[in-house]
Amino acid sequence: xxxxxxxxxTPRSGAPSLRxxxxxxxxxxxxxxxxxADCFIVADGLAPARxxxxxxxxxxxxxxxALRLAFPAxxxxxxxxxxxxxxxxxxxxxxxxxxxxDTYGASFPAxxxxxxxxxxxxxxxxxxxxxxxxNRALHAADVAALDVSRLARLSRVEHPRVRFVAHPSVSxxxxxxxIDAIWRAVLARDDxxxxxxxxxxxxxxLLVGRSVAGVDVVRMEPRAWRFTAALLSAExxxxxxxxxxxxxxxxxxxGLLAGGRFVDFDLIDAGARPLDRDRR
Amino acid sequence: xxxxxxxxxAPAGAARASxxxxxxxxxxxxxxxxxxxxxxxxxxxxxxxxxxFGGGTPLRYLDAIRRDYxxxxxxxxxxxxxxxxxxxxxxxxxxxxxxxxxxxLVSEHLSWSxxxxxxxxxxxxxxxxxxxxxxxxxxxxxxxxxxxxRMLVENPSTYLRFAHSTIPEAEFIAAVxxxxxxxxxxxxxxxxxxxxxxxxxxxxxxxxxxxxxxGEIHVAGHAVRRLENGSALRIDDHGSRVTPEVWTLYAEAxxxxxxxxxxxxxxxxxxxxxxxxxxxxxxxxxxxxRSREPDDAIAA
Numbered sequence: 001x002x003x004x005x006x007x008x009x010t011p012r013s014g015a016p017s018l019r020x021x022x023x024x025x026x027x028x029x030x031x032x033x034x035x036x037a038d039c040f041i042v043a044d045g046l047a048p049a050r051x052x053x054x055x056x057x058x059x060x061x062x063x064x065x066a067l068r069l070a071f072p073a074x075x076x077x078x079x080x081x082x083x084x085x086x087x088x089x090x091x092x093x094x095x096x097x098x099x100x101x102d103t104y105g106a107s108f109p110a111x112x113x114x115x116x117x118x119x120x121x122x123x124x125x126x127x128x129x130x131x132x133x134x135n136r137a138l139h140a141a142d143v144a145a146l147d148v149s150r151l152a153r154l155s156r157v158e159h160p161r162v163r164f165v166a167h168p169s170v171s172x173x174x175x176x177x178x179i180d181a182i183w184r185a186v187l188a189r190d191d192x193x194x195x196x197x198x199x200x201x202x203x204x205x206l207l208v209g210r211s212v213a214g215v216d217v218v219r220m221e222p223r224a225w226r227f228t229a230a231l232l233s234a235e236x237x238x239x240x241x242x243x244x245x246x247x248x249x250x251x252x253x254x255g256l257l258a259g260g261r262f263v264d265f266d267l268i269d270a271g272a273r274p275l276d277r278d279r280r
Numbered sequence: 281x282x283x284x285x286x287x288x289x290a291p292a293g294a295a296r297a298s299x300x301x302x303x304x305x306x307x308x309x310x311x312x313x314x315x316x317x318x319x320x321x322x323x324x325x326x327x328x329x330x331x332x333f334g335g336g337t338p339l340r341y342l343d344a345i346r347r348d349y350x351x352x353x354x355x356x357x358x359x360x361x362x363x364x365x366x367x368x369x370x371x372x373x374x375x376x377x378x379x380x381x382x383x384x385l386v387s388e389h390l391s392w393s394x395x396x397x398x399x400x401x402x403x404x405x406x407x408x409x410x411x412x413x414x415x416x417x418x419x420x421x422x423x424x425x426x427x428x429x430r431m432l433v434e435n436p437s438t439y440l441r442f443a444h445s446t447i448p449e450a451e452f453i454a455a456v457x458x459x460x461x462x463x464x465x466x467x468x469x470x471x472x473x474x475x476x477x478x479x480x481x482x483x484x485x486x487x488x489x490x491x492x493x494x495g496e497i498h499v500a501g502h503a504v505r506r507l508e509n510g511s512a513l514r515i516d517d518h519g520s521r522v523t524p525e526v527w528t529l530y531a532e533a534x535x536x537x538x539x540x541x542x543x544x545x546x547x548x549x550x551x552x553x554x555x556x557x558x559x560x561x562x563x564x565x566x567x568x569x570r571s572r573e574p575d576d577a578i579a580a
Contacts, residue, residue, distance in 0.1 A: 015444035018411050019363040022395040022404075029400050040407070042441045044478070045511060051440035054515065055402050062401035096399040098367055099357025100333050139334030169336075210336055 063091040066101035070135040073186040126175035133208040140169035145260030160238025165264035169210035297350040299384035301539040303563035312341040326352035352385035361392030387432035407442035420460040434465035437473040437516035450488035463495035473514040500545035519548035534570040
């Protein structure tokens, strides 16, 4: 026992600032300059690098675990070893920007699209995009769905001016491959179903959102999907319709409203720019 | 005279279900359903704040379960020791949860995790310096003001020390409590791990903490990693049962601090609920033994 308390360390002149120490530790943990913090650390029978590696391991494992939770189908498609390598490269290149790790990994799909070892699985980045949309839906804030009776009180001439606010769980994903079928088969560990999927079977247009029962991944017709995309980007109904031509809007809107995909709306002025959101 | 029951459980100015001086367990997702269905006999529950920042299923379980148990909200991401300012979004999220869950205890760590806006996803050690003390106190005050309640700050488990540290850790954390009015969460597993890793005396550390500020105790399991030079490094992984050494230190902490809300923490390889309840029963037995003892039996 060296002392009663851990007071064996003595003050030194010219001590580093806390910010310098924290930046050095960050450079070390991020593998940008592995030895950056060694000079600040008491060796005491174990090299500073070994001591720091305990923290680096936790950092990497925590981030990789967050990615594994957000991208379970990608994890199974590529296998644990490949995923660990991809996650490690990604974590060091794009570490989390805040402590809510459920929101970490938004750029992992784009990373996979440029990660050469993943190039042989062409649909992998799109499966990742779908999983990110699902993850977003899982962790989105609770917001009550739009009270449809508010819409019923509008006159018909006001309908084109309706601009919706989407539920935070809602997003749209499209792909040249049937990624929804792939995603379901992989998560169900249904190898037969996965083998039966033709990746070249054609494009899918998907809506992802949360309902009481869980996260929905729903296929849409391409024009309905584009119309919905316009609504989600805060276009009023009239302008959204103009981009896709006549489609079965009442049925489509009824479905979106029944699914709780919108939480609010306002009416834009007839001459207002679509994104002019400063009035209700 | 050491106080038997420091009256520091309830956050200031709130009508909340205060956490009793009894054993609780950490509530993990794997046990949501079982706890909601079976209402296991445990005095209180602690949750990690960051697990409930979103909506959906986890929050629904929490809303239901908190009706049956006093709750403690334990944060890991506020990064009290960062030279970065506290992330306002993170503090807002904690604040929203405090308002919703009305926890009897709110705690965070004596550590840092964020620099230049990068989250390093671990509870990193601070140099024990006057500068770090100022930073921590500033952030504790800021958090307490925003949350509208007193916080507890937990002693860390550490694997390294900084050469320019000037303040013993126990004195540092006592100073944070003294300056900010916060309480102390004494994690006796962390203390055991740090004391063993750095070769200092855990009992002396306990003796240096202000008993009246202790608002909660954590016990947990840890791993022992054998190093190539033959020495051992204790790793605080919360992945096993509490070790006999930590129970002994816990008894010593109870002797010094009086009976205090005590949490069994288990975060990796989370076992069946019964195992957690069994560990909590052991802590409860220590608490009851302590509450039967007269003051003059307290260790000096």
